[in-house]
Amino acid sequence: xxxxxxxxxxxxxxxxxxxxxxxxxxxxxxxxxxxxxxxxxxxxxxxxxxxxxxxxxxxxxxxxxxxxxxxxxxxxxxxxxxxxxxxxxxxxxxxxxxxxxxxxxxxxxxxxxxxxxxxxxxxxxxxxxxxxxxxxxxxxxxxxxxxxxxxxxxxxxxxxxxxxxxxxxxxxxxxxxxxxxxxxxxxxxxxxxxxxxxxxxxxxxxxxxxxxxxxxxx
Amino acid sequence: xxxxxxxxxxxxxxxxxxxxxxxxxxxxxxxxxxxxxxxxxxxxxxxxxxxxxxxxxxxxxxxxxxxxxxxxxxxxxxxxxxxxxxxxxxxxxxxxxxxxxxxxxxxxxxxxxxxxxxxxxxxxxxxxxxxxxxxxxxxxxxxxxxxxxxxxxxxxxxxxxxxxxxxxxxxxxxxxxxxxxxxxxxxxxxxxxxxxxxxxxxxxxxxxxxxxxxxxxx
Numbered sequence: 416x417x418x419x420x421x422x423x424x425x426x427x428x429x430x431x432x433x434x435x436x437x438x439x440x441x442x443x444x445x446x447x448x449x450x451x452x453x454x455x456x457x458x459x460x461x462x463x464x465x466x467x468x469x470x471x472x473x474x475x476x477x478x479x480x481x482x483x484x485x486x487x488x489x490x491x492x493x494x495x496x497x498x499x500x501x502x503x504x505x506x507x508x509x510x511x512x513x514x515x516x517x518x519x520x521x522x523x524x525x526x527x528x529x530x531x532x533x534x535x536x537x538x539x540x541x542x543x544x545x546x547x548x549x550x551x552x553x554x555x556x557x558x559x560x561x562x563x564x565x566x567x568x569x570x571x572x573x574x575x576x577x578x579x580x581x582x583x584x585x586x587x588x589x590x591x592x593x594x595x596x597x598x599x600x601x602x603x604x605x606x607x608x609x610x611x612x613x614x615x616x617x618x619x620x621x622x623x624x625x626x627x628x629x630x631x632x633x
Numbered sequence: 634x635x636x637x638x639x640x641x642x643x644x645x646x647x648x649x650x651x652x653x654x655x656x657x658x659x660x661x662x663x664x665x666x667x668x669x670x671x672x673x674x675x676x677x678x679x680x681x682x683x684x685x686x687x688x689x690x691x692x693x694x695x696x697x698x699x700x701x702x703x704x705x706x707x708x709x710x711x712x713x714x715x716x717x718x719x720x721x722x723x724x725x726x727x728x729x730x731x732x733x734x735x736x737x738x739x740x741x742x743x744x745x746x747x748x749x750x751x752x753x754x755x756x757x758x759x760x761x762x763x764x765x766x767x768x769x770x771x772x773x774x775x776x777x778x779x780x781x782x783x784x785x786x787x788x789x790x791x792x793x794x795x796x797x798x799x800x801x802x803x804x805x806x807x808x809x810x811x812x813x814x815x816x817x818x819x820x821x822x823x824x825x826x827x828x829x830x831x832x833x834x835x836x837x838x839x840x841x842x843x844x845x846x847x848x849x850x851x
């Protein structure tokens with residue numbers, strides 16, 4: 416298994432606060448995400464600004480697109496995103512249109528897994544050409560005490576077997592990483608665990624140390 | 634059945650273009666919606682601006698919230714929205730948090746129905762206190778030729794029986810309204826059918842005439 420990447424999710428309501436986190440963390444993370452809260456609060460100007468500040472990072476627009484796949488993909492990739500999220504509840508026609516625009520920009524669509532979805536859906540996404548999904552323990556689900564379960568891990572393994580690269584998110588800390596040791600995780604996404612830390616770069620380092628200890632250095 | 638309302642969905646990528654539609658149509662519609670495309674392109678500044686321009690209209694922030702229900706509801710209702718959409722795939726904890734913030738602002742959550750959902754889900758939303766849902770023929774599904782079906786109409790009737798007020802959207806024109814004559818529709822949502830018309834106010838009038846012909850004037 417190759418070494419999972421570390422993704423910083425920026426879920427600030429103000430761009431200036433997000434940029435402070437980026438300044439503190441951009442040397443310590445592989446992927447920068449303009450989170451849904453930031454995109455909705457500040458619009459795609461957030462993505463354009465992050466593209467300027469981080470010209471060489473992979474940049475994700477976490478729009479959780481449910482409809483209007485073509486227009487929103489043109490907006491997101493045109494603003495400089497490399498990856499854009501589409502919610503699993505979106506009609507397959509929306510996924511296909513978003514993927515088609517993504518390809519034009521040499522970008523990728525990531526399916527955000529929330530609520531009801533099936534492996535049949537996952538095969539349909541893969542057959543369209545989608546290569547990535549995000550396995551999500553929702554922020555509110557997490558706050559209400561819902562933890563990572565055996566079922567989560569089995570679902571992740573089944574998606575990985577379909578050839579889908581998985582990013583994992585939902586209140587993850589370095590101490591949680593061992594739970595995923597048998598899954599070929601593509602990226603771990605952390606938001607407040609990094610941004611809200613007293614010493615953000617030190618927490619990022621703890622993520623990398625745990626990743627190396629579990630998955631090795633390659 | 635009471636007379637359905639008419640909602641203008643603004644799905645422009647630029648606020649200025651949306652404001653031109655509002656100018657042409659605000660006297661002809663009951664509800665103004667800041668569509669997902671507009672909210673993502675321009676951020677919540679779009680909602681704040683529409684609140685100023687239309688101080689007395691019901692104003693919808695179509696955010697299709699999937700997570701972070703509390704934060705996004707604070708942002709949307711704080712910006713002046715009366716109603717905010719939450720996608721059906723959202724965890725029930727997200728729906729509950731969004732609804733709780735909505736109540737604080739005397740606003741309402743609307744569940745946007747996309748993809749897989751069940752009447753059991755609908756009962757759970759209702760039991761939390763959610764009173765509205767949006768029955769949606771997706772823009773991309775519509776473009777790929779998917780039409781309103783008997784199954785759609787049966788689903789709408791079942792939701793209405795649960796006491797959920799339904800808004801209906803997806804490429805609707807005045808000529809389509811008769812399809813819904815047996816459903817207690819709360820509002821019809823039209824976007825490009827109104828905005829892109831050569832004479833927008835005349836199309837709005839055609840909607841109202843059809844609504845009166847089918848549901849009466851009360």
